[in-house]
Amino acid sequence: MGNSAIYLRNSEGKEWLIQIKYCRTGCELYQPSAWRGKLVVRMLPVLAKFPLPFFRAVQLNAFIPETVLQCIQEIFGDECNCSAFMGTPGTHKKATIQVSRRNEICGYVKYSRDPVIRKLFEAEQKKLAWLREKGVSNVPECMALRVLEDSTEVFVQSTKKQLGTKIEHKFGNKQKQFLDSLYEMTKAPLRFEYTDFFKTIQYVRRNIQNADVFRPKEQAIAEQAIQSILDAYSNRIVEFCVCHRDFTPWNTCVTGNALFVFDWEYAQKTYPRGIDQCHFLIQTKKFEQHLSMDRIAKDIKESNYYGLGKLVFLAYCLDHAAIYMQRNKADDWEKVKEDIRLLGYIES
16 A cells, blocks of 8 residues: 655645545545635646655655554555545544545545544444435445444445546536435425424524523524424424435535435435535535625525525524534534524525
């Protein structure tokens, strides 16, 4: 296994280790949307061949535990190479390793010693198996889930992503076809009070009462949205489906003529249809177009809620808030407040 890599770091504190020997393949892990990042991807495979002083060459084992690298070798063989994304800064930060042989991507490996993240790995294994049982094929397969001697848990998954695979940053036909198919394969009629989404709404309702965190106006905005959801669904049979809950360009890629979707650790089985599309639209507007929350809300209203209806966007904001409430850190509470601001703009 090659151990030499180029170290990259962006302005948000995200770090990548790109293998030197097969640098072009390693760059598949680094998928920027800004023009500077795209220029790096284009130039790096050429520049990596030369000992230039502005590139920081590092050893993988200075960043990745030896136990993890040994596990990767056992699964993929001695000829494999690794590039790594060291994780998005935040409460649930976890590293992802891309494993390849020459120019073929063989799979992806996530690892952590954090008990909370380890539970996410274990849940994702079950969710992927369940999705495949339902006939959802364009998702990864869990190849291994191991606890190493140093208590690091390693989650290994297959991929269809290969050199030159396209990432689509606009919601289009492929995204719609995937979500429509996911709905048809996983939809289930049941009483609203028995759904995963009802549990989420109740969780938000309990936690929004925290006067140490939320002002009365914020509590009122969230309560109004919750009541709108309950008025629409309470004591009714609903037909909900699986929701990915982090459906974005950076968790998808186009293989052949279809969308391949990964990172299912936050997925739930019984959620309203449309939340994943809301997430895709809002996250690309926020992180790629760099729009403010009031501008995002304006776009949503002017588009007539993208044909999804106002209620779906209210449901999305409450669910997204719930994800960060569960993390229970200071920075995460600020993200909850951001979701409440978006709720307020949409409801006004």
